[in-house]
Amino acid sequence: MPSSVLEYPWLQPIWAQLQQRYEQQRLPHALLLGGAQGVGERQLAQQLLQGFLCREAGLQACGQCRSCQLLAAGSHPDFLALQPEGAQQSIRIDSVRQISEFSANTAQQGHGKAILLESAERLNVQAANALLKNLEEPPANTLFVLTCTHPQQLMATIRSRCQLVKLPKPSTEQAITWLTEQGVKQAALLWFMTQGSPLQALQWHEQDWQQYWPKWQQDLLATLEAEQLPQQVAERWQGWPLPLTPILHWWAGLLHQCTRQQLGGQGEASHYDEVLLQRLHRLPSERLFAFYRQLLELAAQLGSVANFNPAMAIEALLIDWVRLVKSQR
Numbered sequence: 601m602p603s604s605v606l607e608y609p610w611l612q613p614i615w616a617q618l619q620q621r622y623e624q625q626r627l628p629h630a631l632l633l634g635g636a637q638g639v640g641e642r643q644l645a646q647q648l649l650q651g652f653l654c655r656e657a658g659l660q661a662c663g664q665c666r667s668c669q670l671l672a673a674g675s676h677p678d679f680l681a682l683q684p685e686g687a688q689q690s691i692r693i694d695s696v697r698q699i700s701e702f703s704a705n706t707a708q709q710g711h712g713k714a715i716l717l718e719s720a721e722r723l724n725v726q727a728a729n730a731l732l733k734n735l736e737e738p739p740a741n742t743l744f745v746l747t748c749t750h751p752q753q754l755m756a757t758i759r760s761r762c763q764l765v766k767l768p769k770p771s772t773e774q775a776i777t778w779l780t781e782q783g784v785k786q787a788a789l790l791w792f793m794t795q796g797s798p799l800q801a802l803q804w805h806e807q808d809w810q811q812y813w814p815k816w817q818q819d820l821l822a823t824l825e826a827e828q829l830p831q832q833v834a835e836r837w838q839g840w841p842l843p844l845t846p847i848l849h850w851w852a853g854l855l856h857q858c859t860r861q862q863l864g865g866q867g868e869a870s871h872y873d874e875v876l877l878q879r880l881h882r883l884p885s886e887r888l889f890a891f892y893r894q895l896l897e898l899a900a901q902l903g904s905v906a907n908f909n910p911a912m913a914i915e916a917l918l919i920d921w922v923r924l925v926k927s928q929r
């Protein structure tokens with residue numbers, strides 16, 4: 601995974617703007633990096649804060665000075681990073697209280713202080729209020745960088761205290777070219793599966809998740825042939841060492857592929873088993889589309905709804921899947 605945003609072509613214009621603003625001393629004390637997840641928001645935030653703390657001039661960190669070395673070692677006294685934690689993946693008031701303590705100390709490396717707060721939409725109400733106090737009375741020479749996938753979910757008062765920097769998604773062409781350059785095979789399918797997250801696509805590739813695709817196909821066929829019960833398949837999928845989201849996106853891709861073929865398109869047929877595509881071939885496209893939507897909705901819920909029982913949801917989906925395919929007979 602490239603660590604410099606200079607290797608993410610879609611972020612380069614933003615980085616150039618930030619550098620310019622820094623050199624003109626027009627960087628505000630709090631920035632909110634908002635946009636799609638997995639476009640490099642974490643890398644951009646880290647690079648920005650590293651450059652801010654670096655002893656050399658400019659926003660591009662030198663990588664050599666004492667400050668850069670301390671940051672690389674994870675022991676910089678003037679850097680504080682907060683992330684969601686616990687089963688609920690929330691940012692709680694205890695974490696935010698560290699900011700006040702941290703702010704009260706003088707910068708030890710003499711180059712200001714930097715605070716990174718990732719996934720700011722995960723702040724609970726008390727934590728958000730505590731953060732607001734810090735943003736309203738910002739400590740001197742301190743840079744706050746917040747990242748957030750859904751800025752509209754943040755408290756309006758927090759949003760208004762930060763300057764929003766909207767991070768763009770790469771275009772499909774740009775993303776596929778970039779992923780291919782990183783050595784990703786089947787870049788188009790991975791790009792589709794991640795719904796526009798190039799870093800997620802790269803991560804899934806690095807974790808070799810393509811090896812699971814034939815297994816998912818076998819399982820989907822096995823439920824249609826009544827060789828496997830939906831409950832058995834759902835339990836097996838949940839036992840695998842990977843999240844369920846890629847399976848749902850891959851499955852949605854199958855339906856997408858089928859509707860494209862119905863419309864006479866070519867697409868990436870090699871990613872999906874022909875036998876499976878044949879089973880769907882005569883279904884009306886509106887029914888395929890409805891199920892496609894159902895898959896993507898569940899995928900979105902998996903990442904954002906707490907206390908959710910994925911195995912039951914997947915089982916229900918597999919029951920609907922069998923019903924859908926059998927309905928054409």
Ligand SMILES: [Zn+2]
Pocket residue numbers: 654655656661662663664665666667668
């Ligand atoms: Zn440096």
